[in-house]
Amino acid sequence: MFESQTPYQSERIHAAAIYCSDGRVGEHFDDFLMHGLQLPRYDRLALPGGPATLVDYPQTKLENAAVVDELQFLIEVHGLQRIVLIQHQNCAFYTGRLGLSGFEVEKRQYEDCQRAADFVRKITKIDQIESYFARQLDGRIRFERVQF
Numbered sequence: 001m002f003e004s005q006t007p008y009q010s011e012r013i014h015a016a017a018i019y020c021s022d023g024r025v026g027e028h029f030d031d032f033l034m035h036g037l038q039l040p041r042y043d044r045l046a047l048p049g050g051p052a053t054l055v056d057y058p059q060t061k062l063e064n065a066a067v068v069d070e071l072q073f074l075i076e077v078h079g080l081q082r083i084v085l086i087q088h089q090n091c092a093f094y095t096g097r098l099g100l101s102g103f104e105v106e107k108r109q110y111e112d113c114q115r116a117a118d119f120v121r122k123i124t125k126i127d128q129i130e131s132y133f134a135r136q137l138d139g140r141i142r143f144e145r146v147q148f
Contacts, residue, residue, distance in 0.1 A: 009041060014079050016043035018067070018116070019086035020050040020093065025134055028141040029086060032132070036143060037084065043074050049093030051085040051116035051131070052109075059097050068123060075124055083126055085116055087146070088134035109133065113146045 017039070019029050026046070033039045045067060047053055053063040074080050087109040094105045113131035120129055131146035 012078055013041055015039050015082040016080050017084040018045045018051050020091055021046040021048055025088050032143045052112050054116035054119045055112045082128040083120055085113055085131040089136050114148050
């Protein structure tokens with residue numbers, strides 16, 4: 001048996017993050033969201049490709065429907081008002097599933113941030129949507145705002 005020493009806090013912050021499930025950057029995402037954006041206890045939607053699942057790719061048809069359903073549920077029961085989308089450098093979803101390489105990967109990720117944000121606005125009516133790109137730099141991860 002294991003008992004967490006972290007105290008339970010019941011207050012909601014009305015924010016969710018959609019990001020890739022790559023375990024190499026999970027702690028970095030948590031650190032950024034909790035300390036960089038001051039979003040403790042945010043709701044998480046983590047799956048391969050993260051925001052790419054909200055883009056109209058044939059490879060993400062099933063994931064897209066599931067993410068839309070989860071988002072609508074969280075909006076209804078958790079009162080979401082803010083969505084954070086995060087892409088990351090060297091994402092295997094783009095190279096393995098979409099077959100992209102080189103500079104095309106990051107270019108597409110930036111485009112997908114815009115497309116995913118537009119889609120989320122359309123299906124949720126939430127205006128506060130922001131996107132970030134997690135870049136590897138000298139053994140660390142730096143989060144850069146993606147401007148539309």
